[in-house]
Amino acid sequence: MNGPAMRWVYVNIAATRIQSYLSRTPDLKGVRGASAWLGDTSCRDSSAAWVAAASGTGDGDVEINAEAGQADGVFPLRFPSCGDATADHRRAAATANAAQTAIRRQLPAVPLAAGWATGSSYVEAYPDGLAAEDALPVSPPVDEIPFLQSCATCRADPAVTDIDLHERQVRVCADCAARYTDRYRQPGLRQATVPVSAETRLLHALDVDETHTARHFDALAALGAADGNRNHVASVYIDGNNLGRLFEAAATSGDTELKARLSEKVSAATRGALIDATRTVWPRPDDRGDQTAVPVIPHLVGGDDVLVSVVADRAWLFTTAYLHSFRGRMQKVTDLPAAATTSASAAIVFAHSKHPFRRSVDLAAELLTRAKREHCGRQPAIAWLDVTRDGDQPVPERRSWTLEHAATLDPAMRALSALPAAARAEWGRLCDPDRPQISAARLRRHGRRLERSDVVEPLLEHGGPAAVAAALSLARWWS
Numbered sequence: 001m002n003g004p005a006m007r008w009v010y011v012n013i014a015a016t017r018i019q020s021y022l023s024r025t026p027d028l029k030g031v032r033g034a035s036a037w038l039g040d041t042s043c044r045d046s047s048a049a050w051v052a053a054a055s056g057t058g059d060g061d062v063e064i065n066a067e068a069g070q071a072d073g074v075f076p077l078r079f080p081s082c083g084d085a086t087a088d089h090r091r092a093a094a095t096a097n098a099a100q101t102a103i104r105r106q107l108p109a110v111p112l113a114a115g116w117a118t119g120s121s122y123v124e125a126y127p128d129g130l131a132a133e134d135a136l137p138v139s140p141p142v143d144e145i146p147f148l149q150s151c152a153t154c155r156a157d158p159a160v161t162d163i164d165l166h167e168r169q170v171r172v173c174a175d176c177a178a179r180y181t182d183r184y185r186q187p188g189l190r191q192a193t194v195p196v197s198a199e200t201r202l203l204h205a206l207d208v209d210e211t212h213t214a215r216h217f218d219a220l221a222a223l224g225a226a227d228g229n230r231n232h233v234a235s236v237y238i239d240g241n242n243l244g245r246l247f248e249a250a251a252t253s254g255d256t257e258l259k260a261r262l263s264e265k266v267s268a269a270t271r272g273a274l275i276d277a278t279r280t281v282w283p284r285p286d287d288r289g290d291q292t293a294v295p296v297i298p299h300l301v302g303g304d305d306v307l308v309s310v311v312a313d314r315a316w317l318f319t320t321a322y323l324h325s326f327r328g329r330m331q332k333v334t335d336l337p338a339a340a341t342t343s344a345s346a347a348i349v350f351a352h353s354k355h356p357f358r359r360s361v362d363l364a365a366e367l368l369t370r371a372k373r374e375h376c377g378r379q380p381a382i383a384w385l386d387v388t389r390d391g392d393q394p395v396p397e398r399r400s401w402t403l404e405h406a407a408t409l410d411p412a413m414r415a416l417s418a419l420p421a422a423a424r425a426e427w428g429r430l431c432d433p434d435r436p437q438i439s440a441a442r443l444r445r446h447g448r449r450l451e452r453s454d455v456v457e458p459l460l461e462h463g464g465p466a467a468v469a470a471a472l473s474l475a476r477w478w479s
């Protein structure tokens with residue numbers, strides 16, 4: 001067909017502060033429920049309730065915007081522009097409103113943002129990534145019920161209904177009711193949304209089904225090595241470095257399709273790295289023994305964002321494997337704009353399986369921001385905290401390690417992790433970040449006396465007593 005290129009109105013609705021929203025419920029089942037509702041929304045068939053609701057506002061010509069790529073928690077729509085900006089805007093607002101109402105019917109408390117832009121392609125409409133050209137008003141979450149009793153699960157909203165949870169009746173808010181109901185697991189839900197969560201996709205890639213999952217955080221922790229306590233899990237938060245700059249370079253390259261191609265490749269690298277890293281920490285079928293559950297649970301997989309829970313003693317190995325794989329996959333992308341290096345950074349929070357998941361996720365987000373700042377996003381870096389050992393706040397003097405640091409310090413870390421806990425505690429007592437010189441001298445002397453200079457010297461050289469303290473926090477989880 002010839003004639004002028006067709007123009008579209010692109011309407012994006014997206015869950016905001018999604019990590020914090022997912023972790024509203026303290027247990028894994030509730031997190032999984034929300035993940036399933038928000039997972040890979042752009043892949044769902046057009047009979048999804050939110051698409052139908054949005055379409056009802058016009059001539060039935062609203063559709064899922066397949067140009068938007070895949071990201072959990074993003075609801076991309078489009079419809080043909082009528083050529084009049086005011087009319088387009090009015091219709092975009094009505095479309096966003098109808099879709100939001102339908103999404104909120106499933107997850108009443110989800111924080112949403114919406115925006116719209118016009119163009120002959122999605123890249124033209126959104127040259128700078130997802131930032132909306134024009135934000136649309138978002139209705140606040142429905143809250144008309146008088147506050148009588150708070151939800152027994154999340155404590156964030158009023159309780160409105162009873163559900164059967166862990167074999168007892170509890171009063172929960174509407175959002176938790178949606179998370180805990182088993183409806184989301186049933187594929188018969190054609191008129192609503194089909195559950196295609198990040199976890200389901202990972203299980204399919206590993207060629208196993210839902211019977212190979214840990215059912216709660218305690219069960220995930222129990223997958224730890226037999227000689228450990230088997231009661232710790234790690235929350236791992238990973239995000240790409242400098243991808244904003246990469247997309248900007250692509251948008252100004254003159255190649256109109258480049259940005260769309262890159263965003264697809266970033267998404268593919270993210271998913272591929274998640275599978276590679278999970279394979280690294282899960283034994284092959286013949287060697288699994290009683291390890292039948294996958295030790296990795298993805299909660300959220302965005303474009304370059306990943307939030308997973310991993311059994312504590314394999315979290316470091318998982319994270320380094322992920323960062324290596326992601327960087328390797330991006331290095332194979334041949335049409336990156338010149339001088340672009342693409343990698344990802346990560347934060348790991350080790351905690352007892354009963355520690356509030358929400359707190360771990362918030363800490364991981366804070367640590368990740370620091371890790372990226374410390375290395376200007378130029379290198380893959382990992383920040384970490386062991387809540388049980390270090391406390392519930394970031395350690396001020398601790399710096400994140402790049403993959404290269406981790407490789408250099410590996411012999412020292414192996415030696416350190418092989419020491420008995422009591423010997424490590426003794427090293428710990430000699431670390432005093434407030435008096436670095438005195439502390440370093442004591443650590444050196446102690447190292448010489450035990451003939452373990454091979455352990456202490458590389459760490460002191462790397463970052464003084466603070467690096468020794470950091471290494472001691474990680475030694476238990478080194479692999």
Ligand SMILES: [Zn+2]
Nearest residue numbers: 151154173176
């Ligand atoms: Zn609730």
